[in-house]
Amino acid sequence: MEDREKDGIGGNPRKYVWFTTLYNARAYYPILAVLFLDLGLTLDQFVMLNLVWAATIFIFEVPSGALADTLGRKTLLVAASVLMVVEMSCLLFAPKDGGWLLFSLCVANRLLSGLSEAAASGADEALAYDSMPEENREEAWDELLATAMRFRSVGFVIAMVIGGLLYDPAIINKTLPDNLEISAELAHRLPVALVLMQAIACVSITLGMIEPVRKIGGNAWEASQHAMRLTLKTARWVFTTPRTLAIVVIGLSIDSIVRNFATINSSYYRMIELPAWSFGFIGAAIGLGGYIVPGIAARLNKRFSTWTNFAIIAGLALTGLIGVMPGNSYWCLLPAALLMMTMGFLAYTISRSLNKAADSSKRATVLSVKGLAFNLGYGLFSLAFSRSLASTEGLGADNALRQVLLWQIPYFVIVVGLLLWWGHSRLTSGTATS
CATH class of the missing domain: 1.20.1250.20 (MFS general substrate transporter like domains)
Known part of the structure; x- marks a missing residue:
């Protein structure tokens, strides 16, 4: 017993x-x-x-x-x-x-x-x-x-x-x-x-x-309505509080592009003529390499402001996007790995910043709102990426992918650059109050 x-x-x-x-x-x-x-x-x-x-x-x-x-x-x-x-x-x-x-x-x-x-x-x-x-x-x-x-x-x-x-x-x-x-x-x-x-x-x-015995109030419909009202209330707080708004918007602008590449990475590996058996070893190596990212992210977040860390992440992501664009040699694996490991740095920075900005009564819902916003951003970028590929299909699959990877670079520079400029005062003027 x-x-x-x-x-x-x-x-x-x-x-x-x-x-x-x-x-x-x-x-x-x-x-x-x-x-x-x-x-x-x-x-x-x-x-x-x-x-x-x-x-x-x-x-x-x-x-x-x-x-x-x-x-x-x-x-x-x-x-x-x-x-x-x-x-x-x-x-x-x-x-x-x-x-x-x-x-x-x-x-x-x-x-x-x-x-x-x-x-x-x-x-x-x-x-x-x-x-x-x-x-x-x-x-x-x-x-x-x-x-x-x-x-x-x-x-x-x-x-x-x-x-x-x-x-x-x-x-x-x-x-x-x-x-x-x-x-x-x-x-x-x-x-x-x-x-x-x-x-x-x-x-x-x-x-x-076995389901633990616990007190359950209301029914599924009432609980769903309550959860939706709580989420909407918290979303209003997130998107009307300057600091949390900047964290979420800047974060999803970087995440949507990097996560999209992580999703299509095996197609990219095939384009640079890597054998299929190597894809798993590459993924495992990147996963193992990701173990060092949280430690680095923790040190940088303790030393620098949230805005500075976002700027570092944006610089790393841009370096990766430029590096993968040619897609013509095994050396392109290095910027590809950099791009995907940047996701860990970004996730740590966002989690730390949002947990610090929100009080305990709304912290879980704030993180849920962040997840919803990030999925929406990723979905919309996937739609734009898909339409761009479809418009260049006459170039052939590999050249179409290279073309769209090239188009990502000015998009990233303009959108993320403007958001970093806009978010500077919001992320360097102290923490948000709840």
């Missing part, structure tokens, strides 16, 4: 670690863009799908939190896992070069993925936290969170490497007898099949969780 108390209700904390690891460590991440391209989509169609994904999360993030608090966190986690199974099935069985059927299944995949992300967001941590014994709960939670982060990091590295290797039929066939060689089309489905098995495991894990 004592062991059960220590492990939490129903072993939920331990199951949370396995769930968050299997749910997030997806083997198709390093080859995400080329996976859709090899199925028969164009790059602009793939980028457009990211708008669908971001919009779905934007719309359902707040209601899903309210549903988790009323219908139960376990219910939402089971739903997220089942949605993951269906989204992976759509991708696994989508017909290659299937025209509108292919595109429809890919849209369904992105919609279901967004719904699943929204359903799981926060519900997993809330369930694990509420399942822990009240005595020394904060210390135990810190330890559990650190364990979960370590498991996710290891899972991410393993998934990156395996995903890239499975996607390359040449690598797989080297290990198989001649009479068992597999086709490229089958190899391209293997990372998705692996993630489908993880999704089934997530369903099993979440079904085995």
Whole structure:
């Protein structure tokens, strides 16, 4: 009995670690863009799908939190896992070069993925936290969170490497007898099949969780309305407080461009003629390199103002954008890695600044508003990027991508430069009051 108390209700904390690891460590991440391209989509169609994904999360993030608090966190986690199974099935069985059927299944995949992300967001941590014994709960939670982060990091590295290797039929066939060689089309489905098995495991894990007894007031509709009113109220505070407005707007202007590149990076790697098996190793190396970013970001944020850190981040991002633009040699990997690791520096700076600006009564909702704004910004930039690619398709896929990467540079300089100029006084005149 004592062991059960220590492990939490129903072993939920331990199951949370396995769930968050299997749910997030997806083997198709390093080859995400080329996976859709090899199925028969164009790059602009793939980028457009990211708008669908971001919009779905934007719309359902707040209601899903309210549903988790009323219908139960376990219910939402089971739903997220089942949605993951269906989204992976759509991708696994989508017909290659299937025209509108292919595109429809890919849209369904992105919609279901967004719904699943929204359903799981926060519900997993809330369930694990509420399942822990009240005595020394904060210390135990810190330890559990650190364990979960370590498991996710290891899972991410393993998934990156395996995903890239499975996607390359040449690598797989080297290990198989001649009479068992597999086709490229089958190899391209293997990372998705692996993630489908993880999704089934997530369903099993979440079904085995136990909902802690807690007081639930109202119903799902009332809770959703309350959550929406709270979010709108907090959003008004964020966007009418000069400091928080500057943090969010400058942050999303940089994040939307950098995150878009991170989404299409496998298509970029293919353009510079890297073999598919290397994509996973590159992703794993960048992920491991990201371990040093928080330490550097912490030192710079302690030494310099928020505005100065944004200026440093903008300079690093611009260096990366200029460096990746030629897309004609392996050396372009260096600015690509710089660009993606800049995301960690940006995330740390924004989180630190917003947590400092908001009081505890609204801090979680402020971060939620930030997430909603960032998804909206990312979705809109994905739309613009997609339309730009479509307008240059006569140049050929590689040249079209180079052209749009070139256009990003003046856009970034003008938009981010103006926002930094506008935000200087707002980010150097003291902290916001709540």
